[in-house]
Amino acid sequence: MRELFPIIENVKVDLKSLISIKHKCDPGVCNGKISCCAEYEICMEKDEVDKIIAHTPGAAGFAPQLKTNGLYNNVFDETDDNLITIDVDEDSQCLFAWRNSNGEVLCSLHSHAIKSNLSSYDTKPGSCCLWPLAIYQGSPEILTVQDDAFNFDCNKKQESKGAELDTEIASIIKNVYGDKMLVGINHAISKM
Ligand code: SF4
Known part of the structure; x- marks a missing residue:
């Protein structure tokens, strides 16, 4: 069954948002433009x-x-x-x-x-490691994409065909939450 917000490792995961974004941190890209380091209260x-x-x-x-x-x-x-x-x-x-x-x-x-x-x-800080993803308060908390992430040139829309995580987004999830979380999310995406 399609499950767009599965609970994985005690976190509600917004699958549709996670597969919608690709990210590449390159300081040259935000030179002279808005930067995540001057936009959010950490x-x-x-x-x-x-x-x-x-x-x-x-x-x-x-x-x-x-x-x-x-x-x-x-x-x-x-x-x-x-x-x-x-x-x-x-x-x-x-x-x-x-x-x-x-x-x-x-x-x-x-x-x-x-x-x-x-x-x-x-x-x-954890919130900087997670960018452009974000945790929103809830019970359980929700892992999704920062709501204004596409205002930054390091983030692009990912084509929906294929429905899989961008490599960099997968790496962020793995490094912040661990292998088990990434495997769980990939499994849930394959069932979408
Ligand atoms: S701590 Fe976070 S917001 Fe501050 S410079 Fe580092 S990445 Fe940017």
């Missing part, structure tokens, strides 16, 4: 902040605004609902973002991961 649970703080020294090698007079700035704020956000600069750009010599906006946590042979999934 929210984290408190326990995720420790991960970010652990990688801030490495990130500061790329993003000097993270330090003042040799000391690390507090770049976090607490929201009314007990989440933690990352501060932004006057251009609404996340304070972990930096520009390379080509003027491209890059994530310093990601750059630090590459330089240190780490996975960027282990250095960046």
Whole structure:
């Protein structure tokens, strides 16, 4: 039977949306245009902040605004609902973002991961790892595509014929949720 919102690994999965998008992160593509690092408020649970703080020294090698007079700035704020956000600069750009010599906006946590042979999934906030996918609140929570994702040039509509996940979208799901989730989603897509 066709099931467009199956529950897989305790998450309600919006299959139609997931197969509708292809994604390729290339900082050159958003140079001079809107960038995901200047568009969203990044929210984290408190326990995720420790991960970010652990990688801030490495990130500061790329993003000097993270330090003042040799000391690390507090770049976090607490929201009314007990989440933690990352501060932004006057251009609404996340304070972990930096520009390379080509003027491209890059994530310093990601750059630090590459330089240190780490996975960027282990250095960046979960919501950044998931982009252009997003989790929406619900019971269970819903995995879908960020509602304005197609405003960004790194995201394109995927032809519906064949009905399968784009390689990069599959990689995001695998890295964030694990193999079992990806297998479950692919199986559900094959039954659509
Ligand atoms: S943490 Fe990195 S990926 Fe996330 S918004 Fe900031 S600069 Fe962009």
